[in-house]
Structures are given as C-alpha cells and as structure tokens.
Amino acid sequence: MIAIEAKGLTYSYDGKSNAVDQLTFQVEKGEVFGFLGPSGAGKSTTIRLLTKLIAPPPGKVFILGQDMSKANHSFYKKIGIAFENDVLYPTLTGYENLIFHAKLFGTGEAEVNDILKKMDLYKSKDKKAGEYSKGMKTRLVLARALVTNPEVLFMDEPTSGMDPEIAAYVREVIRKMNQKGTTMFLTTHDMNEAEKLCDRIAFFNNGKIVELDTPESYKKRFGEKTVTIEQSGKKHTFTQDGDLTSLLAMIGSKEFESIHSQEASLEEIFIKVVGRGLKGGA
Ligand SMILES: Nc1ncnc2c1ncn2[C@@H]1O[C@H](COP(=O)(O)OP(=O)(O)O)[C@@H](O)[C@H]1O
Ligand SMILES: [Mg+2]
Known part of the structure; x- marks a missing residue:
C-alpha cells in the first residue's frame, strides 16, 4: 500500500524560479524514505507542501489515500510533523508543550511521559523549553510529533545540531518507531544519516529528484x-x-x-550523480 504520494508538486516563492519543481514520487507503507540534498535544495519546502502547511498551486498529495487538499483537522492525528527550528512555546515547560499538543489530538499524560523518557528529556521535563539546548529542542519537537503515535511521520533534518552521541540515540528511537510500523519521510544533508536510516534515498537538488534508489544499490551502480x-x-x-x-x-x-x-561513500556518489556536494552554501 502507498502511504505518501506526490504528483507534479510545484512551488515558487518568488514566481520566477521553482523551489520545488514537478515533483512526483511514492512512499510505501512502512518505508523510511529520505530526501538527501544540500542546503537550499527545496527539502523543507517539500515537507511543507506534503503536509499542506503551504498549498501547492499545481500538483496533488495523497497521504494514506487521503487527498490532502480535502483533509480536515482530525486527519492530522494520523501524521506527525517535526520541523527543524520549529516553534515551541518557550515559556512553557517541556512537559507542558507536549501535553498541550497531545490534548489537541486526544492523547494523554501516559503517552507524554513515555515519549519524554524515550527522548531522554524526562529529567528536564519541568524546565522551560526556551532554556533547552538546541539538541534538546530538536528532541522535544520530535517528541511532539511522536506523542500522537502517527501512522506517517515527516521529519525535517531530525538530528541537525545534535551531538553525535545523541544523534545516534535519536536515530535508534526513529528506527524503533519504524519497526512498529510508522511510515517515515525525512530530509537530511547528512549522508551518514540517510545511509543509516533510509530504505530508499532520493538525491534531491534544485527542487527535483535526480536519482532514487536504495543505499546498497547506489553503491553497486555508482560506487x-x-x-x-x-x-x-x-x-x-x-x-x-x-x-x-x-x-x-x-x-x-x-x-x-x-x-x-x-567502498565509495554515498557523498562521493552524490557528487558524481548530482554534480555538486552536500555541503556548502544555499
Ligand atoms: N519563506 C521563503 N521565502 C522565500 N524563499 C524561500 C523561503 N523558504 C525557502 N526559500 C527558498 O526556496 C529554496 C528552497 O529552500 P528550502 O526548501 O528551505 O531548502 P532546504 O530545506 O533544502 O535547505 C531556497 O532557494 C530558499 O532560499
Ligand atoms: Mg531545510
């Protein structure tokens, strides 16, 4: 079954160039699907379009078969969205941030405490979110996306700004959620992350998928x-x-x-296929 389907998604901020350009792809249920691309490639814009945070002029999105242009509030219980640099309520504690969100979607205290523990934030749950470190904020955003136990989870650069050790821990949490059946769409500019987490990786540049394959197959084909x-x-x-x-x-x-x-690294293969590296300016 198909969990996410995008058809001809296009978006321009300035009416001149397309940040996302005629994007068409499908993600199978249970899959971890990654967009790997440099800064400015259009990754965050893609997530905004898929989750209807901005409406695409042309193009269609279906999530779990639901036409997103017709989705109402209750459908959002089925999906989780974790944005890089997302807005948390800085004067509320970590716990309050989560319980507020959980209640909006009919989830309770037990789930909040459980996810705080999973994200290693339980000790800091009564601290104001505004006083959290960047890595803790990112984990709280992820916790908020997970607390409703979504069927489909969107993550924009999920471990960005985290210490390597914490990033590895968070990836483990993500992997366990996936093993329980959550379909995942994530963006990253970190080839290590893409390789460790994703079943399939789209090489993404200038709003377009340049190549789409499994990590192993990339290595066979281009490495x-x-x-x-x-x-x-x-x-x-x-x-x-x-x-x-x-x-x-x-x-x-x-x-x-x-x-x-x-063996060739995915980063070397990315450069070979896309013609530019993953680091560097937007
Ligand atoms: N709010 C915005 N207004 C105008 N241009 C934007 C906005 N957000 C992103 N862009 C532009 O759209 C392109 C894609 O950006 P983005 O989706 O943020 O890429 P990525 O997440 O891959 O770094 C970039 O050229 C960026 O400058
Ligand atoms: Mg981005």
Whole structure:
C-alpha cells in the first residue's frame, strides 16, 4: 500500500524560479524514505507542501489515500510533523508543550511521559523549553510529533545540531518507531544519516529528484571499490576496473607496508550523480 504520494508538486516563492519543481514520487507503507540534498535544495519546502502547511498551486498529495487538499483537522492525528527550528512555546515547560499538543489530538499524560523518557528529556521535563539546548529542542519537537503515535511521520533534518552521541540515540528511537510500523519521510544533508536510516534515498537538488534508489544499490551502480597499497612510504590507489598488474606485482613482492580496500561513500556518489556536494552554501 502507498502511504505518501506526490504528483507534479510545484512551488515558487518568488514566481520566477521553482523551489520545488514537478515533483512526483511514492512512499510505501512502512518505508523510511529520505530526501538527501544540500542546503537550499527545496527539502523543507517539500515537507511543507506534503503536509499542506503551504498549498501547492499545481500538483496533488495523497497521504494514506487521503487527498490532502480535502483533509480536515482530525486527519492530522494520523501524521506527525517535526520541523527543524520549529516553534515551541518557550515559556512553557517541556512537559507542558507536549501535553498541550497531545490534548489537541486526544492523547494523554501516559503517552507524554513515555515519549519524554524515550527522548531522554524526562529529567528536564519541568524546565522551560526556551532554556533547552538546541539538541534538546530538536528532541522535544520530535517528541511532539511522536506523542500522537502517527501512522506517517515527516521529519525535517531530525538530528541537525545534535551531538553525535545523541544523534545516534535519536536515530535508534526513529528506527524503533519504524519497526512498529510508522511510515517515515525525512530530509537530511547528512549522508551518514540517510545511509543509516533510509530504505530508499532520493538525491534531491534544485527542487527535483535526480536519482532514487536504495543505499546498497547506489553503491553497486555508482560506487567504485578501490584498493590502496603503501610501499616505501608511497600510496598507490587502484580502482576495480583499472590495470591491476602492478598491484599484483606489489603484493607478489611482499614489500608493502599496508593494504586497504575502500567502498565509495554515498557523498562521493552524490557528487558524481548530482554534480555538486552536500555541503556548502544555499
Ligand atoms: N519563506 C521563503 N521565502 C522565500 N524563499 C524561500 C523561503 N523558504 C525557502 N526559500 C527558498 O526556496 C529554496 C528552497 O529552500 P528550502 O526548501 O528551505 O531548502 P532546504 O530545506 O533544502 O535547505 C531556497 O532557494 C530558499 O532560499
Ligand atoms: Mg531545510
């Protein structure tokens, strides 16, 4: 079954260039689907369009079969949205932020306490959200999206600004939610995150999907395995389809210090396919 379907989604902020351009894709139920792209690619705009936070002039979105142009408030109970730099109520505590949101959607105290614990925020639940660190705010935003136990979850750069250790913990929470059946759409500019979380990754640039595949298949299709051999302090790198005669001779001579094989990273593949890197300006 299809959980998310976008058909010809297009959006322009200035009427000149399209931030999202004729976007069409489908996400299967239970899948973790990622948009990987640099800053300014149109990732956040895509989430706003999918969740009807801005209305697309042309184009259609269906979530769990529901035409989003006709969705009412109660449908939003089925979806969770976690935005980067989202607005929390800064003078309310973490707990109050969550209980307020939970009650809007008919969820209660037990779920709030449970998600606070899962997000490692329980100890800080009575602190004002405005006093939280950036990483804690991001976790609170994610907790708020999860507290209603959504069927489909949208996350915009879910671990951005977190310490690596906390980011790894949050990814684990995300993975567990997915294993319970939540369909997930996430955006990221972090190839490591995309690779660790996503079943399929769309390479996204200039409002368009440039390529769409599984992490493993990207590596098979575009990745070149290399072998680096160090001899007399000099490094020699060989690619799989290159001339391997001298590599074999070096190995045969047994006069080498080290030998390493390496797979192409998703970031290298992104550059190869899209023609630009994931970091750098908007
Ligand atoms: N509120 C806005 N008003 C005008 N332009 C915007 C606005 N938000 C984003 N943009 C522009 O739309 C493009 C896509 O932005 P965005 O969706 O935020 O990309 P990403 O999330 O991939 O960094 C960028 O060129 C950005 O400058
Ligand atoms: Mg963004």
